[in-house]
Amino acid sequence: MANSQKKQKILEVAARLFRDKGYPATSMRHLADEVQLKASSLYNHIGSKEEILQTICFDNAHRFAKEMKGIQENSTLDVTEKVKALIQLHIEMATQEITSVTAFNDEWRHLSEPHLSNFMKMRKEYEGAFKALLQKGMEEGTFKQKNASILLYTLLSSFRWLYDWYKPGKSIQIQQIKDEMIDSLMNGIS
Amino acid sequence: MANSQKKQKILEVAARLFRDKGYPATSMRHLADEVQLKASSLYNHIGSKEEILQTICFDNAHRFAKEMKGIQENSTLDVTEKVKALIQLHIEMATQEITSVTAFNDEWRHLSEPHLSNFMKMRKEYEGAFKALLQKGMEEGTFKQKNASILLYTLLSSFRWLYDWYKPGKSIQIQQIKDEMIDSLMNGIS
DNA sequence: CCTACCGATCGGTAGG
DNA sequence: CCTACCGATCGGTAGG
Numbered sequence: 001m002a003n004s005q006k007k008q009k010i011l012e013v014a015a016r017l018f019r020d021k022g023y024p025a026t027s028m029r030h031l032a033d034e035v036q037l038k039a040s041s042l043y044n045h046i047g048s049k050e051e052i053l054q055t056i057c058f059d060n061a062h063r064f065a066k067e068m069k070g071i072q073e074n075s076t077l078d079v080t081e082k083v084k085a086l087i088q089l090h091i092e093m094a095t096q097e098i099t100s101v102t103a104f105n106d107e108w109r110h111l112s113e114p115h116l117s118n119f120m121k122m123r124k125e126y127e128g129a130f131k132a133l134l135q136k137g138m139e140e141g142t143f144k145q146k147n148a149s150i151l152l153y154t155l156l157s158s159f160r161w162l163y164d165w166y167k168p169g170k171s172i173q174i175q176q177i178k179d180e181m182i183d184s185l186m187n188g189i190s
Numbered sequence: 191m192a193n194s195q196k197k198q199k200i201l202e203v204a205a206r207l208f209r210d211k212g213y214p215a216t217s218m219r220h221l222a223d224e225v226q227l228k229a230s231s232l233y234n235h236i237g238s239k240e241e242i243l244q245t246i247c248f249d250n251a252h253r254f255a256k257e258m259k260g261i262q263e264n265s266t267l268d269v270t271e272k273v274k275a276l277i278q279l280h281i282e283m284a285t286q287e288i289t290s291v292t293a294f295n296d297e298w299r300h301l302s303e304p305h306l307s308n309f310m311k312m313r314k315e316y317e318g319a320f321k322a323l324l325q326k327g328m329e330e331g332t333f334k335q336k337n338a339s340i341l342l343y344t345l346l347s348s349f350r351w352l353y354d355w356y357k358p359g360k361s362i363q364i365q366q367i368k369d370e371m372i373d374s375l376m377n378g379i380s
Numbered sequence: 381c382c383t384a385c386c387g388a389t390c391g392g393t394a395g396g
Numbered sequence: 397c398c399t400a401c402c403g404a405t406c407g408g409t410a411g412g
Contacts, residue, residue, distance in 0.1 A: 020299075021214075021299075022212055022213075022214055022215075022299075022300075023212075024211075024212060024214040024215035025212075025214035025300070080380065083379075106296070109210075109211075109212075110212075110215070134379075142380065143379050143380055144373070144374075144379060144380070146370050146373075146374065146379075147362065147366065147370055149355075150362075150366075150367055150370050150371065150374075151370070151374060151379060153351035153352075153355055154348045154351065154371055154374055154375075155348075155379075156351065157347050157348050157349065157350040157351040158344045158345075158347050158348040159347065160347045160350055161343035161344065161346065161347040162343075165339075165343055172337065172340075176337065176340075177340055180336050180337055180340050180341070181340065181344055183334070183336075184336065184340075184341060184344055184378075185344075185378065185379065186378050186379060186380050187377075187378040187380060188374075188375065188376050188377040188378035189273075189324075189327075189333050189334060189336075189341060189345075189375065189376060190270065190332065190333055190334070190376050190377060
C-alpha cells in the first residue's frame with residue numbers, strides 16, 4: 001500500500017474509532033492494531049493523535065463553510081429554497097461522510113488551543129449565516145415570527161440522529177430521508 | 191457536610207465534568223479536587239467511577255420510562271396532546287437536569303456490560319413507545335403518513351441542543367421554548 | 381517499519 | 397479522611 005493510501009486508511013479508521021468510543025477513549029495502540037501497524041509506526045504517517053482530530057474537524061468545517069457560501073451567493077434561490085438546500089446539505093454530509101461528520105460534531109471539544117478557538121469561530125460563522133437566513137425569512141413573512149436561535153438550534157439538532165442511525169446500503173433511500181425531513185421541518189407533522 | 195450531602199455533591203460535579211469533558215477524559219483526581227477531597231477519599235462515598243455513570247444513566251432512564259408510562263395511560267389525552275406532552279417532558283428534563291441529562295444522552299456508551307445492555311433495552315422500549323404513538327397518529331389521520339423511524343429520531347434529536355445551550359436564569363423563558371418548539375415541530379416553520 | 385523504552389497519568393487499594 | 401503506593405496504560409521518542 002502506498003504511503004498516502006496508508007495515511008488515508010489511518011484517518012478513516014481513526015474517525016470510526018472516535019465516533020464509536022470517543023477521542024479520549026481511543027488509544028493509538030488500538031488504532032495501530034486496526035491498520036496492522038505497531039503504535040510507533042503510526043508516527044511515520046501522522047504527527048500526533050490530535051493532528052488526526054484537527055484534520056477531521058477542519059476538513060468538515062471548511063466543507064460546510066464552502067457549501068454555505070455557495071448557497072448564500074446563489075441569487076436564483078429564494079429563502080425557502082436556501083433553507084431546503086441546507087437541510088439537504090446536512091443530510092448528504094451525514095450520510096456520505098458518516099464517521100467523519102460524527103467526530104466533527106461531538107469530538108471537536110477535545111481540540112487544544114489555538115485550534116479549539118479557531119474551530120469555534122468557524123462554527124459561530126456558520127450558525128450566524130444560517131440564522132441570518134432564518135431571520136430574513138421571518139422579515140419577509142415567509143417563516144413564522146419566532147426566536148431565531150431556538151429555531152436554528154432545533155433545526156441543526158434534528159439531523160444528529162443520522163450519524164448514529166444511517167448505515168450505507170440500508171433499505172431506506174437518502175432521497176426519502178431528504179423528502180420526509182424537509183416536509184416535517186418546513187410544514188410540521190400534523 | 192453530612193455524608194449523603196457530600197455524595198450528592200460528588201454526583202452533581204461528576205455529571206458536569208462528564209458533560210464538559212466526557213466520561214473517559216474525566217479523572218477521579220480532577221473530580222476530587224472540585225469537591226475538595228483527595229482522590230482516594232472519593233471511594234468512601236462511591237464504589238467506582240463507573241458506578242457514578244450508572245447512577246446518572248439509570249436515574250434518568252427510569253424517570254423517562256415513568257413519565258412515558260403516565261402519558262401512555264392517561265386516557266384524557268388524544269394523540270396530539272400526548273406528543274405535545276412528550277415534547278414538554280424532554281424540554282423540562284433538559285432544562286431542569288441539564289448536566290445529568292447530557293451525560294445520560296452522550297456518555298451511556300461507556301457503560302460496561304451488563305449495564306450497557308440493560309440501558310440499551312430501556313432506551314429501545316422508550317423509543318418503541320414513542321414510535322407507536324406516532325404510528326397511531328398516522329393511522330388515525332392526525333399525522334401525515336411518513337416513515338415512523340425517521341420522524342421519531344428527527345423529533346428526539348431536535349432537543350439535543352438544549353443540553354449545550356440552555357443556562358438557568360437566561361433571559362429566555364422555558365415556557366417560550368416549549369411554545370415555540372411545539373409549534374415548529376407540530377406545524378412547521380413556514 | 382520494528383523493538384525497546386520514557387515519564388505521566390490512570391482507577392483503585394492498603395493501612396492507619 | 398489522608399499518605400503512600402500498586403499495576404496498567406497512555407502518547408510519543410530513540411535508534412536502527
